[in-house]
Amino acid sequence: MKKKLSDYDFPADLADMDERALELLSYQIRDFLISSVSKTGGHLASNLGVVELSIALHKVFQTPKDRIVWDVGHQTYVHKILTGRASRFDKLRRDGGLSGFPKREESPHDHCDTGHGSTSISVAMGMAEARDIEGGDYSVVAVIGDGALTGGLAYEGLNNAGARKANLIVVLNDNEMSIAENTGSISRHLSRLRASKTYLGLKKNLKRALHEIPFVGVRLYSGAEHIRKALKDLSSLSDGIFDDMGFRYFGPVDGNNIRDLTYMLSAAKQIDGPVLIHAVTKKGKGYRNAEINPEKFHGIGPFDPATGRELCGGEGRSYSNIFGGRLTDMAARDKRVVAITAAMPYATGLSGFAERHPERMFDVGIAEAHAVSFAAGLALNGLRPFIAIYSTFLQRAYDQILIDICLQKLPVVFCIDRAGNVGHDGETHHGIFDISYLRHMPNMTVMAPMDGRELEEMLEFSLRLSAPCAIRYPRGNAPSAPGVKSKRKRAPLNLGVSERLLSGDAVEIWGVGKMLGVGEKVRGILKKRGVSCGLVNARFVKPLDEEALLKAAAAGKYILTLEDNVSAGGFGESVVALLNRNGFASAKISTVAWPDEFIGQGNVNSLMKQYGMDAESIAERLCALFERTT
Ligand SMILES: Cc1ncc(C[n+]2csc(CCOP(=O)(O)OP(=O)(O)O)c2C)c(N)n1
Known part of the structure; x- marks a missing residue:
């Protein structure tokens, strides 16, 4: 019976797998990704594109000793499978589950927490310089997509690494796509490189040279002279940009071919100074729906794998x-x-x-x-x-x-x-x-x-x-307005003026944006307990509706602010400061916002509950405070 992915001892088991075994593994990983992400949702197309690249990287480099820094990090699912985390994919991106991005606390094979684009070259360069200062002996690899290469920070990294001659390998994963089709002149430059006739001619020579060598034991053959020579020929095809920035440019290599990639990476490992390997991959590879529509499958909710149709669209318009x-x-x-x-x-x-x-x-x-x-x-x-x-x-x-x-x-x-x-x-x-x-x-x-x-x-x-x-404005579909019957006339927008939605005597709830939905629920709960609350749509975080707020404070009302932002520097703090400045230092006010910490992944409602930002928790707290202060 075929071994399950979670039964392997990855990455160690990769060492003894030959080319055929790795190819079979790539099929198994693709099936697993499609089936698993169809249940949890996640970044599918990018991961399907890097199956072979991730296998080759882990075949050639020994993490955690060697360092791999993934740009953005949304394409690390295969890396996670190959570092022993396949059994945790049922909780991918869920509360307490596997992260959709690299996380150092999750595995020693994740070398840097990421999520935003174009940082990998800078981070990898820092690691390479640190290694050299310490006299360490390991490789540092940055894996960056052609999309992330449109970010200016990537060039700051290339510029610095090229000048410092840092011992660093950059793998450019070129699938011609960002989330949408890639744009810009660098993208046009890459397509010229991909299409270069000279390259195609040289590629044949390279392939011949590479294929003369037996596959098993990558590290043994990596010093082979004719590979070096073939690569040297290839690198003599100056590509302009990367070369001029001080990088040895190798490629383009077929990034969905484990054998070619493995050889190329092994040779790059032997070279001193910064190297850039240009790997051409297919986004969504192996799943027709994602190949046809990589943008839709870049990041997708749970879907039916047979049709590719997303399962929960939700009501209304986003x-x-x-x-x-x-x-x-x-x-x-x-x-x-x-x-x-x-x-x-x-x-x-x-x-x-x-x-x-x-x-x-x-x-x-x-x-x-x-x-x-x-x-x-x-x-x-x-x-x-x-x-x-x-x-x-x-x-x-x-x-x-x-x-x-x-x-x-x-x-x-x-x-x-x-x-x-x-x-x-x-x-x-x-x-x-x-x-x-x-x-x-x-x-x-x-x-x-x-x-x-x-x-x-x-x-x-x-x-x-x-x-x-x-x-x-938030992610997701727009709700109907709290407390407002659809046909009711709404107050026109005026700079710095809020809108009173519902009236009440004891408490005034000031909500920012979507938090008015929570405010309305809080009001309902408190009403049942005999506390009458008004509901105000702040509309403007800046300028504040100072007049309305000061009026509420002067009337002795308890003010509750609700926002989907951190507390530090948020709306609530600005209201507290306003009241303080105007002599209401002891005003009765309570602010609800995210605390001074990084909030993890999970269902939004569960996270709100966990942090006491759901209507029930807020109402509970408010009742206690309200009773104490009145
Ligand atoms: C600073 C920043 N802006 C936007 C994004 C959103 N984003 C995530 S992945 C991605 C496309 C990345 O394209 P590429 O690097 O080519 O990777 P691919 O998904 O094609 O493999 C974008 C725009 C981000 N993560 N960081």
């Missing part, structure tokens, strides 16, 4: 979709409106915009900092840029927002998607810092809609505002 739809209409009316994405046109809801206004749609690659400075240039010349970026990735562009946009009061709108806790992607992806990193920026306005209709109103408002502005 915030991203509402955003994209309204911005497309606004651009039809106003020729100044332009849209910018950093490699995520589909995920941020901008596909429709790209189709309708291709000349005003910019996908700049994984380059959030560039996106913001680029927007400054557009705005300085009279356009109205809307930048759609996930909250967690916008962190990359803090300085550009502050100096390039806010200092000059430029009319750039930050459409901050996935704001708040995002659930299964965990620590690196929760968007719970944006209120804190934007609130203190002079000239910035920060808004949060409580439903889809308000998101549309805020988009229109931001265009009229003509100043730096951020609109934060």
Whole structure:
């Protein structure tokens, strides 16, 4: 009977496996990935593409002694299987389960916690320099995708490593895709390299040389002279960029061929100085649905493996979709409106915009900092840029927002998607810092809609505002507004003015964005206990509706603030400061926000419960406090 993946003693068992056995293993891993991710959801297409690459890496390099640094880290499922974690895939990305990214606390084979793009070369270079200072004897490998190579940080790493002649191997995993189709001139350069006729000729020679050597015992043949020679020939095909940056460039090699990869990696291991191996892989390989639509299967929820259809779409429209739809209409009316994405046109809801206004749609690659400075240039010349970026990735562009946009009061709108806790992607992806990193920026306005209709109103408002502005909205579908019957007239948006949704005497609940849903439940629970609560939609995190807040404090009401952001520098803290500044130092106020720690992965509702941010826990605490202070 075929051995289960969890029955192997990986990575040790790889040492004795010959080429055929490894090939069979690659089939088994693919079947396992498809079946397993179809149940849990996760990053499927990228992992299917790196099955052979991961096997070859673990065949040639001995982790944990050798170090492998994976860029972004979403493609480490095979690496996890090959380092003894197959049995834990049933809880991939779940509460307390296996992480979807490398985690040092999970395994000694994970050398760096990651989740954001383009960092691997810098981190690996640091490890290589540290090794040399300590006199260590191990290899350091960075694995970076062509998408992540669009990020400026990758070039800072290449630039530094090339100049320092660091002993470092960079494997470029080129599948022609970022999440969407890759963009930019480096991507065009890579396709020229892939298609190079000279390369194809040389490749034959290389293959012949490689295939003359028996496969087993990679380390034995790695010193073989004719491999070195073949590789030398290949590397003499200067590719321009990498060569000029001080790297020995080898490739392109078929990144889905274990044999070619194994030889290439073994030879690279022998070479002094920085080496870049250009491996060409197929994203989604081996699962037709993912090969045809790698973007959909980049990150997917549970799906039916037979049809590829996702199992839970949910009701209604997502915030991203509402955003994209309204911005497309606004651009039809106003020729100044332009849209910018950093490699995520589909995920941020901008596909429709790209189709309708291709000349005003910019996908700049994984380059959030560039996106913001680029927007400054557009705005300085009279356009109205809307930048759609996930909250967690916008962190990359803090300085550009502050100096390039806010200092000059430029009319750039930050459409901050996935704001708040995002659930299964965990620590690196929760968007719970944006209120804190934007609130203190002079000239910035920060808004949060409580439903889809308000998101549309805020988009229109931001265009009229003509100043730096951020609109934060969460992952998932927009709810119907709390306490608002669908036809009821809503108060129009005015800068820095909140909206009272429901009235009450004793407590005033101030919710930011989606937390109003929680606020409404808290109100219901407290009502049953005889405590009457008002519900206020803050609308603006900055400027605060000072008048309304001070009025509530002056009336002796207990104020409860709710936000899906960390407490430090958040909305609640700004309300406390306001009350303090105005002589309400002993005001009765309670703030609900994420604590000063990294929040793990899991179901959003479970995490909220775990941290006491669900309606029941809040109501319980509030009752106790309320009784004590009244
Ligand atoms: C700074 C940052 N911006 C955006 C993302 C979202 N993201 C995750 S993977 C990915 C595409 C990466 O493409 P590539 O490196 O080619 O890897 P592939 O998935 O194609 O294997 C993007 C844009 C991120 N992780 N980090």
